Amino acid sequence: MRIALLPTEAGGSYRLTILLLASLGVLVSALPVLVVTIMSFSASDTSGFPPEGYSLRWYGDVARMFLEEDTSSAQSVVDSTLTSLLIAVIVMGISTAVCVPLAYALARGQRRVRAGMELLFTLPLVFPLVMLGIAFLLIAESLALDLGLWRIAIPHVVLVLPFVLRNCLSAMNGISVEIEEAAISLGASPLRAIWDVVVPLMRAGILAGLIFALIISFNEFTITFFMYTIDVSTLPIWMYSRTVSSLDPSTLALSVFIIAADVLLIVLVDRLIAGKGNLF
Amino acid sequence: MTYSMTRRSLLKTSAGAAAALAAPSILSAGDMMFAGKEVRLLTWSDNTGLAVLENIAKPFEEMTGAKVIADRTGSTSEMVAKLRAAGDKPQYDLITLAGVGAVELAADGLLSQPDLNQLPNLADVDPRFRTGADGHGIGYLLWTGGLIYNTKTFKEPPKSYAEMWDAAHSGRLFLPPSTWTDALDTIYATDRMMGGDGTNAEAAFAKLADLRQNLLTFGENPAQLSELFRSDALDIGGVYAPAFFADELANPEKSNMGATYDVEEGFFADLMYTIMPKSKPGADDVVHAFMNYTLDPKVQGVMAEAVLNGPINQKAEMSEAAKASPFIVKPEQLNEKAIVHDKSFIADVREQWITQYQQTLS
Amino acid sequence: MSSTTLTQKQALAFATPAFIALLPFLGACLYILRFSLSAEKGSIDGVSLQAYRDLMTPFFGRSVWLTLKLAFVASAVVMLLAVPLAFLLTSLRSAAARRLLTVTILLPMILNLLVQAYGWILLLGPSGALNTLLKTLGLIDRPLFLLFNETGVLLGLIQTSLPLAVFPIVGAVRAVSPEHLEAASSLGAGHWRILRDVTLPLLRPPLVGAASIVFAFNASAFAIPLLLGGRRVQMMGVAIRDMISPLFNWSGAAAAGTVLILLTVLVLVVSAWLVRITTQKTGG
Structure with a gap:
């Protein structure tokens, strides 16, 4: 029961304030998306909010983009989407696989070390992305290796590390040493105890980390802009070359489509990892 | 050269x-x-x-x-x-x-x-x-640059860059971002407007500083500008290329957009x-x-x-x-009104001008 | 030592994969640091402090100040919104409502920023929905300028960094043991008192952690000031971009980047230190 945090009834000014601020937060998050979504159903080709009539014609355009061969870009939208997905899955897998043990080590290790490490792993977030992008590009070009997909995947892993680690760490916070000790006293090896007892308890945090990794990698633009090549390019890059030329309703429809794809992915990951009805 | x-x-x-x-x-x-x-x-x-x-x-x-x-x-x-x-x-x-x-x-x-x-x-x-x-x-x-204007505000195309300083356009002006060559053109045009030959940057910057009250935004993104004109939030801006707005200029009733090269101080190619x-x-x-x-x-x-x-x-x-x-400049129209920069001069002043433009206006 | 406390060797083994993943980043950091000390603007050549010396202008100073100010204000507002959102999210009983709220909060991370900026222009632009409404109601004569200035940038920063704060706080709120709250409640403490005396002190470390992340994220922002600031709000991220792309002053950009990082890290370290001494005090 969380009654004390947000009372379901009564609570007077407290409840009102919390609800008011929370709705303000929702408004700030959702308003532009809402406007864009409404506009994508506009019947006319000139913008102007709210639109005078509604239709699905722009979604027809989007469907055609995917079905017909597209020559307006180095990679077709289908290829870019698949590349984006593949990279996002790789990034999700690697970042989670490395962050779970680290979070465990930090939570059980010395406090001072933990503070330092947390800071170190927050650094990728602090760097101006443009700077990081050009640095990665110059390094990649000087390596004289054909990195393929990894050109983009490696920087993405770096970018999501802070998020995945934070989520894993906060999941570790609630797990007391006693639980593990109990498992060990029942005859499990320490590693076994971690795998069987701690990791399942971290599930919610791991899941949140996975989802962040997925969303960030799937939508990352700045660093990818420096790293992509004619042969390996992602959906945000494809999208960019469209939005620069015009913000017609078909671009908005495509944005709504991308949001839908993201939501679908989130739900999918949620189902896969958390089983039915957990966390989100 | x-x-x-x-x-x-x-x-x-x-x-x-x-x-x-x-x-x-x-x-x-x-x-x-x-x-x-x-x-x-x-x-x-x-x-x-x-x-x-x-x-x-x-x-x-x-x-x-x-x-x-x-x-x-x-x-x-x-x-x-x-x-x-x-x-x-x-x-x-x-x-x-x-x-x-x-x-x-x-x-x-x-x-x-x-x-x-x-x-x-x-x-x-x-x-x-x-x-x-x-x-x-x-x-x-x-690539040609001139003035972009709102057809609702201007019945006749503006004849001089000086129009941008008009207090009537307070909060309704856009300028090219410092990082574009068009910003250098704007500095050049300002000096020309003041009677200079285009290269006296100090005088131009002093005058450009007055544009701060009028300035709504830098035109970093043409699609954004197009929306601002359509919703009648901008009056004028330049030096900017009509090239970005081929569709809009063909349809001024919807877009409210017009463009002109016929400006006293000249246009840029x-x-x-x-x-x-x-x-x-x-x-x-x-x-x-x-x-x-x-x-x-x-x-x-x-x-x-x-x-x-x-x-x-x-x-x-x-x-x-x-x-x-009127928006497509043909080679034979490149008369004395067309300003074609000397590339070596631009290369010399570029860095200094870009920095100062940003500092003067933001 | 019980068997569940890690030895140093074990801890190192657990941390190694993450270090390997971080290695390319550390490489990039060193590369940037080296570049900032280059005597040439466009390549690494020689050693000089010229790039740093060139930064010592009033303009850059103002840019630093503006960056810190906006990042700070945005973080404060984000925290003010994120904590209630986290409370709401953890107290929703219906799974469907929880999912919907979660996805809503994540939206700003998903949608292309250019398209979001377009959404804001339609709403808050000089001739946007809000200004039109206020004009029709006769409340204003001249449009309110909510975009293409610091207000617009703040709004964008708040919007894009809100999800970064909400989810760590949700995790922390879940970990607050209900007994604490029930005990306080049974002693007759009101909601505001419980919040002030029990919940917030318990949540302080994760709250400061979340605020630091938001601060760091916002201090390095560049797309938002570019799109919603109309380029008029010269935050450091924008200044760095300008140096990289049209000015090709890569050593200058590296130097400015290094300064930005050092400043942000300083803020992070100080806030972590503050948390440590204050929790020790309340804990003791």
Whole structure:
């Protein structure tokens, strides 16, 4: 029961304030998306909010983009989407696989070390992305290796590390040493105890980390802009070359489509990892 | 300096033109001479880049069987940054970009000089615009900048850049972002307006500082500007290229947008180039053929109409509408009103001007 | 030592994969640091402090100040919104409502920023929905300028960094043991008192952690000031971009980047230190 945090009834000014601020937060998050979504159903080709009539014609355009061969870009939208997905899955897998043990080590290790490490792993977030992008590009070009997909995947892993680690760490916070000790006293090896007892308890945090990794990698633009090549390019890059030329309703429809794809992915990951009805 | 260079290369091109006359039309329809070959092209991300694909790449593919793989991301300075980072391993065969970019990359030694003998169409190009960047850049189209205005506010097109200072446009003015060449044009135009020759930056900056009250935004994103004009939130702005707004200008009732070059202080023209990096991945013949094709009279005409760039081929085939269009500058209209920057002067002041412009106005 | 406390060796083994993943980043950091000390602007050549010396202008100073100010204000507002959102999210009983709210909060991370900026212009632009409404109601004569200035940038920063704060706080709120709250409640403490005396002190470390992340994220922002600030709000991220792309002053950009990082790290370290001494005090 969380009654004390947000009372379901009564609570007077407290409840009102919390609800008011929370709705303000929702408004700030959702308003532009809402406007864009409404506009994508506009019947006319000139913008102007709210639109005078509604239709699905722009979604027809989007469907055609995917079905017909597209020559307006180095990679077709289908290829870019698949590349984006593949990279996002790789990034999700690697970042989670490395962050779970680290979070465990930090939570059980010395406090001072933990503070330092947390800071170190927050650094990728602090760097101006443009700077990081050009640095990665110059390094990649000087390596004289054909990195393929990894050109983009490696920087993405770096970018999501802070998020995945934070989520894993906060999941570790609630797990007391006693639980593990109990498992060990029942005859499990320490590693076994971690795998069987701690990791399942971290599930919610791991899941949140996975989802962040997925969303960030799937939508990352700045660093990818420096790293992509004619042969390996992602959906945000494809999208960019469209939005620069015009913000017609078909671009908005495509944005709504991308949001839908993201939501679908989130739900999918949620189902896969958390089983039915957990966390989100 | 630019002109003496052009004259020198003119001699070479005449020889090339003669050769081309001897062997009529290297490229003829239906001739699939480059089947299986690839051209990797880097071009702008905006509507001008899109037009390159539709009006140049597509017909070229159909005609020659070559495959054009186009990367349509970035502005000129971003292209330069990418090519510099890639050094001697470029992923592109051809790049279309603004003059400054070609000059910079040529100075870095990253470009090779195209063989003019393989570019017969150059013979028809206005001699002033054939080559540049020390022979590394082949002229492509003219980028022109003037004033953009709101047709609801202005019944008649504004006649001077001074209009931007009018207090009536408070909060309804846009200016080019400091990072674009158009910002340098704006500084130049301001000095001209004050009676200078365009190079007295101090006087221009003092005057530009007064624009702060009027300024709503820098025009970093043309699509955003288009929306602001449509919703009647902007009155005027410049120096800016009508090229971004080909569709809007054709439809002023919906977009509220108008553009003019007929300004007292003059308008700006900048030659854009096609360039070829050293150690490019593609084959020489197909890359030259593509370069030549960008100068084809038909292509030049179609491109002019599509994105309001000025054609440089004197035989450019344009529709009557395009010929009459006030937004497309034809080579013969490049009179004393047209300001074509001396590239070496711009290279000298560029860094200083960009920084000061940003500091004065933001 | 019980078997569940890690030895140093074990801890190192657990941390190694993450270090390997971080290695390319550390490489990039060193590369940037080296570049900032280059005597040439466009390549690494020689050693000089010139790039740093060139930064010492009033303009850059103002840019630093503006960056810190906006990042700070945005973080404060984000925290004010994120904590209630986290409370709401953890107290929703219906799974469907929880999912919907979660996805809503994540939206700003998903949608292309250019398209979001377009959404804001339609709403808050000089002729946007809000200004039109206020004008029709006769409340204003001249449009309110909510975009293309610091207000617009703040709004964008708040919007894009809100999800970064909400989810760590949700995790922390879940970990607050209900007994604490029930005990306080049974002692007759009101909601505001419980919040002030029990919940917030318990949540202090994760709250400061979340605020630091938001601060760091916002201090390095560049797309938002570019799109919603109309380029008029010269935050450091924008200044760095300008140096990279049209000015090709890569050593200058590296130097400015290094300064930005050092400043942000300083803020992070100080806030972590503050948390440590204050929790020790309340804990003791």
